Amino acid sequence: MVLNLTLVALHEAENQIEVSLKQSLKSLEPSLRPPFTLTIPKPDEYAQLNCAILHGILTEPQFAKTHIKHMHAVVTDGYAIFLNLLLKSVYHLYPKLLSSVKNQLLWVTKEMVRVSAIGYDVLLVSLLRQIIGGDFSDDNLWLCTKLVTLLLDKWDCFLEEVPHILCSALYVFLRVLADHCRLNGEKLESLKRLEVHLCVKIVKEEFHLCLKIGRDFVRLLQDLVHVPDFKSIWKDLILNPSKFNTLGFGAVSQIYCTRTSSRYALLRITPEMETQLRFLLTHVKLGHEKRHLTWFARKFLNEPDKETVIVDIVRFICCAHHPPNEIIQSDVIPRWAVIGWLLTTCRRKNYIEANVKLALFYDWLFFDERVDNIMNIEPAILLMVHSIPQYVDMTNTLLEFLLLLVDNYDMEHKDIIVKSVSSAFRFLESKGVIKSLDVLTSCPTISPSLKEGLSRLLSCGKRESSKGFLSGS
Template sequence: MVPNLTLTAPHEAENQIEISLKQSLQSLQPSLKPPFSLTIPNPDEYIQLNHAILHAILTQPHFSKTHVKHLHAIITDGYATFLNLLFNIVHHLYPKLLGSVKHQLIWVTDEMIQVSGIGYDALLISLLRQIVGGDFSDDNLWLCEKLVTLLLDKWDCLLEEMPHVLCSGLYVFLRVLADHCRVNGEKFESLKRLEVHFCVKIVREEFHLCMKIGRDFIRLLQDLVHVPEFKSIWKDLMLNPSSFNTLGFSGVSQIYLTRTSSRYALLRITPAMETQLRFLLTHVKLGNQKRHLMWFARKFLNEPDKETVVVDIVRFICCAHHPPNEIIQSDIVPRWAVIGWLLTTFRKKSCVEANAKLALFYDWLFFDEKVDNIMNIEPAILLMVHSITQYVEMTNTLLEFLLLLVDNYDMEHKDIIVKGVSLAFRFLESKGVIQSLDILTSCPTLSPSLKEGLSRLLSSGKPESSKEFLPETLPHHPPPYSLALTHSLVLMLSNFFVVFTLRILKFIMLTESARATNGIVNGHWIFLILGHQWGQKGKLRTELGKYLHVNSRIGQFLKRMCSLPQFICWLKRGKSEMFWLKYPPGFGDHRSLLVTHFGSCKPPGKFGDYPVERCLKQMD
């Protein structure tokens, strides 16, 4: 009896690829034993023989070397037929393959690289796509380890023949490594070391491959800045670009302005995800999408750790799925609606949600109509515009996040970002994606400060500072009338004193930062002093802590002020509550460069304890 390749449920039909392979092995099994026939097979016999040998290799590991020798003897097309079969098995059947078959699949892939078979690059890329983001199962970790080991073992061959495979591997493992760094455990340590070694090897030795990825290389790299090896890379990118020994590389702005190919967005979406998403965005009518989205969530987003996949899905929808005009003008569910639903799937505020929004807006920051595709930026503007009527909070949140990005993403290259975002808005208006930007700038339900910030961005290229518009976007609960006078006095005095003091500190810190490391200490996302947002652990943050909590009389005075019952009452019912409701603990974690925690006071209500000590302990 011919063994199976896959584990199939009783209600599932057998796959046609597997049926074809089994039938070929069944009919040709006697001829697969030595001595082999020396006659040249005709085209049909050749295809059938490839089917039979492949099935035998995958299901008979003890005789696999014999079958491979037989394969070498009959090959007439550079292994193209054989590798095409392998590709189809990986693409269509990999999740259902038996464990022993998966082991043999990696082994035969190694053999095909050794003989430089035609199409082995597509096979490797297909295997990379089978790595599932946020999946810490043994099977998924095993695949990560096998593939990163294979890429390292075949480094010279791949670098000479298929360098784009190394680019793809770098993209995948930068993304996967960020997930693996979120968890601890012995089974992760050796894998993380392998992944770090592979990624650093490419960046340090073959930086020209990183440049081919484009701006998404920077987006992925910033999630790993807490890893010492990548922190060093980050500093060299900003301060010493010549250390990469790459002709023509002048600085990070050069990478910012290089659009990332859509094929990289496909790398982090499994074929099964891609099939369901494309069906949803091609055949399902608007209004009927809810059950399809629920099915998708149950299958691919059913665990908290898998929320990180949402970032990849958003990037895929923006960059790799561009529907034709016939679909756009029809009643098929639009891309912006699916992205809007994805942004509501997060169970709590976290850096993953921030990364998903960054994935949505990333091409806006460096938009150039001569290089970039308008379809990459279309979903974000349509989501903001269409959410105004029923879900204005979504519009407020997204617009606020975009203005924060403009203000704080990279202070050294803020002029590029302001230009890119302004051009994106105007280009979308000129192409008729939206009728007019007045929809946003004159909308009565949007926050006035957000509208003002957007208007300034569009008119003068100087967006409103984020710390001035943050509080107005949030609900406010006024204190009782009996305490109004006390609160007003405390508010006036404390605001004047705190703002004045912290502005001085911020000026000192930023001056020292610019002088010491040209802004690198800010970690590429400059931290906001007035919002109690602290940056990465380091000299500047330590010095600020001394000012506010240890050595400074100012800090002692603030501490006494914060202990006043009336002041606490105002804090819990006033601006602090507004800030906390909008940015609750968990907006960032120790991996993110947009880390938020709150000094002196704990958040009220449902957010429970979130002491400063816990925040500092998590900061790496």
């Protein structure tokens, strides 16, 4: 009997990827036991054999070593087809895979790393994306443990062959650690030690990889300064950058000026979540979004701890989902509206709300029109402007947060931040994202102190002065 890969509800149809793998195993099962045939299969036969072997590995742990030896014996394409099948299984099936199948999936992943199969780095990225922020379930913590252990065990291999995997892993585990370090308990202690060890190892031994991440590396690191290992790293970053012994690196401002690639924002969104968000932001009309948002919240934000993933969603929307003009000019729900809704769902915990706002404004703090994308900063200004008629409290709250950020985020580099935020406002105006900044500076329902602070910020941005912008400071 051919076993299932996934747990499928009665009302759900079987996934076609699983159907294909299952059918291949069913038709080729007799030929998957030794002795194996020595004839070279035709291309279509080879593809089917890859399907059959993969299904056998995932559902027959007792024969897994035999199946993988068979794969090694017949491979003619550097495992390209086999890796592609693994990738599809992770991307489309992972959340529903049976626990035993997930275990086999990680086992065969290690084997693909061992033989340097073509595309194993893409497979690892796909698995990293399955780690869910704010999820303390046994399944999620198990995946964290398996991947961080693999990354440490195969450190030399990854450093030599695919160093970008270590960049991706650092981004993921810095973010995940922020969640894990807020909870105590035996079940988390050993995992936290492994995650801290991996991240500290990358930062201290291969700091040049941190620089490739760009400014979001600093944002994530700041969320961990209460952890002793990272507190010392932060002090060195600010006070003693030469300690990192990296050619050309001399100050944290260099990291601020490096825009983080959108692929890092994608790392913290599962493929399933990405699919739903892109559908929402591409097909759902404004005014008809309520049931879609309710479903999304029930599916992905249904537990208090999972609210932290809202930070990741906002970064994804700002940095990785840039709709074309035909969508922007249509009646599809805009990005700013979804972010506004997300902000209203995370008000039970102040630190989450603050981190969501920071995620929204982060590119403003170091905006440079020569290297930054206007689409990263567009949602924040549109949310402030469009909230004025009915939800001016949202406008006031966001504007106050931004001015406080300018005043307090990094006093040593405040002049850079003043210039960047002022430049962001004026660039948005010049490109027609908003008709005029007067909509904020002259609005009667916006707090007078905030309007005054914004006006001073805009004028100081031209002079590159750095006095305070709130309460006349």
